Structure formats: C-alpha cells, structure tokens
Amino acid sequence: MRSANGRPKSWAVVDVGHFTTDFLLMKENTYIESKVDSCEGITVAAEHLMKTLTGKGYKVTLQDCEQALRSRTIFHFGEKDIIPEVDEALVHVAARIKAKADALHGSEAASLDGILLAGGGAAMMRDRFRMEWENIKMVESPQMAVAEGYCRYGKGVMMKRAVQTPKVAAHP
Template sequence: MYEQTIIGLDIGRSAVKAVAFANGQEAQVTFPSLVCHAIQLTDENSIRAAEPETVIVEGRKYFTGDTARLQGGATSSIGLSNDWTETPEYQALVLSAIKRLSRIGVPGLDTAYIVVGTPAALYGQQRDRLEELTRKAAPNADVKALSQPMGAFLSFFLNQKGLPVSEHLTDEVGRRKSWAVIEVGHFTTDFLLMKEGVHIDRKSDSCEGIFMAAEQLGRILSAKGIDASPVACEEALRTKKIRHFGVRDIAAEVAEAAEFVVAKIMTKTNALLAAEAATVDGVLLAGGGAPIIHESLLKQWPHVMLLPEPRMAVAEGFCRFGKGQLRKRAAAITAKHMEAVNA
C-alpha cells in the first residue's frame, strides 16, 4: 500500500526534524538548523566527518548541522525572518535531511512523498511557494505543505497507519470532538482550532517563539559575565546548563528567561483561545518549546495535554498524513480498476 517513501519534514529554525516511512519501517533524523558556506578542510578525519553533513546548492558547497557549527563557526540558527525559505540555506537543510535519511538506509528518497510545514499565520500566502521551493531540492518528489500546528494535531488525531483514532474523533454519543493546538517553535508559536472536525481559519495565527527566551537568556548571562552564543543559549533552555570554564547549572537563569516569553505567548493564547478553551475536548501542546510553557498553561487550563515527544510531533504528524494520503490513492486506484473489470 505504501509503495512510495513518505517523509514528514519539519524544517525548524532551531532544528530539522524528519520522520520517514519506507518498506514498513520508520526512521528519524534530527540536527541543528545551522548552515554555512563550506571551507577547505585538510585533516583527513575532519573531511570524512564533514562529508555526511555537506551538500551542494546551485553549485556551491554548504556545511550543515554540527559541521557548520564546529568547522564553519556558525553560532546562530538560520531563518529568523518570514522569507528565509527563499534562501539557499533552506535548500541546504532539505538536501541535508534527505542525505542523512539515505545514509541510515531509507530507500526511495528521490521520488518520496514529502510533507513540509509553514507557520500558521503564513500558511495561505506561503503554501504554494514552499512546495515549489522544496521541489527545487527534491525535483522528483511529491510535495505537500501543511501548517505547523496541523502537523502536531495530526500526530494526535491519526494513528501509525494514517487512520483517524476513533476516540479522538467522536465521543461516546457520536458527537464530533473539538481540539485546540499550541505548537511552540523556535521562531513562532502557532495556534490551531479544530471545532467539531472543522478547521477554524480565524483561530489560526502565530506569535513569538522560544528564540526570544534564548535572546533573553543571553542578556541575563552577559550581565553575569558569561558570554554565550545564541546556539549555546538555545541548548541551555533544554539542558539548563552551559559551558563556561566547566559546566555550570543555570536553571534559575533559564526560568527567568522563560518567564519573559511565556508572558507573551500566554497573552496571545488567551486572545485567540480563551473563549474556546472551556468547550474544547483538550488543548494539545507540541513543539520544542512546549515543556517550557506547559506548567503555566496547565494552571489555567487543566485539560492541556503535552504530546509525547513534542519536539517531533509536527514531523510525525506530517508522516502520518502522508500515509493517509497514499491509502486514499490506493483505494481510488482499486475502485477504478474494479469499475473497469465490471464494465
């Protein structure tokens, strides 16, 4: 049924997450969204280590991920603007994700069904262009763009086969359930409302993401004499530690920085969803920054649900959507064949 390889691709501004499905097996890769022009390396070990993370865009070599950080000196994530997908760096990250999947044995990548995402507020204006730009990196692939929070929703709503989970679809009396989604990413926090199975356009919007907390953490640490790069601050938000003459615990500083962005996210959350929160069946929380705001949101709305592996939820949902689409294609082909046989 799934003859075509499926890739759910979440090109985040902090990390790239990819979930692929081929020949009945699922595979995942994730790496930092770091890109720089490749430089000439002389050490043989360094050359071998860099090769898996080196790609060519329009005839020019780029380092990606940790190689961009270590060899190229990249210190900040790319894409802190709405039009960053127009850059060669976006192409480099798509190619790097495909190359990494190939290296772990995923077949059929040249003709894969690829699902990619945009921030909720930009979906209408960027969908077609994002599909076009992704095809530049994978010209023989089928490409479909969805909004980021829709990916998170689908990771919850669909099962591993790409079919709706019955208890998430209707209640015991057959009423269609309603769900809100908050996907806390690096550059944007995205919102989605599915009311009785219908996507409510006016509730799809975006606000600041966790990068503001990373920036604030950098300012807090600088005031204490600790010079930390944006990449180091982004990592510290998750680990609550930083390297500064050894490994230092900075849990208090991370909490202070998180409060700065949580207040902004909560303001937008209330503006968009406060009127709906009491009537939906649950508020789904996803994205790499989800654990940072989980407790604050839970105090307000007790039916908030932190999705399993929230950082991978968008890519996983995209992959499950792809499975569902290929099932529909197979069913349509079968039905057409039966019509021909019975004609």
C-alpha cells in the first residue's frame, strides 16, 4: 500500500492476546525484525482482578475474572458492578503493554501511517491506547486478525511457489 504521495506505508501492529501481546513493525513495506517482541496479555489483568476481588472477600476463579473484564460485573450473591476494579486491572496491564510498545516503536509511532490494534483484548485496550497514539486503528474482527493474516500469508506463499514451479511439457 502507498500513501497519497506515493510513499510505501508504514504500520505497527499490537496484537493483544490472552497470554501474550505481540508487536511488529512494517516500515515502508519492509518487515523490521528487530522491532518484533512480546509481553504480557490480558490474563495478567484477570490475575490482577482476581487478587483484588479475593482481597475484598469474593470467591472467584480466573475464568470468572476473565469474563468480568468484558462484562464489568461479577456474580457473587447476585450480580455486582465492579467497574473500578476492572479499570484498575486493565490499567495495570495496559501500562505494561504500553511500556513495551514504547521501547519497540516509541521513536517511530508518530511517523507511522497507523498502529493496528488486533487480538481478543483489542476492544478492552483501544480507548487506553488512543489517549497515547492518535493514529491507532482497531482492525475489523480483531479476534480473527491473526488467523486471517496467516491465511493470507499461506495463500501468498502457495501462489509464489506455483509461479516458481517449472512447468513440465506434455509429450504427444
């Protein structure tokens, strides 16, 4: 892809997943291997929320807390709003993700065409990251973005191989 002035576009990707958040950088259509890394994912927020709620007397599982990150409620002798606790847990993991992103892409973030946000945790992090990165864009169907990317990559490899494979002439 090219910008309006014909320059190849540059993008960072932040894929906020369950166990890890993964980062990469494509600078003018060139994959920058030194800018690829991973850090904590959404499970850190769920663990933080579980510790907080347990400290307040709730008997909750990690799965309860993972669901609560999305619903912002917990079922404990009835449904309870836990918005402040969820916000605290998400801020906790967002700070770790942002620190890693800054270490990897901080000097380039403002000059990128955009920072693409993907993964199952993208919706939970979008507003937190938008405050720091004006050029952040959440990809369509962020939960499936990695699978879609691998599918496109695989198709591209297969097409390239098909073009490179010598044709065998048919004998009469």
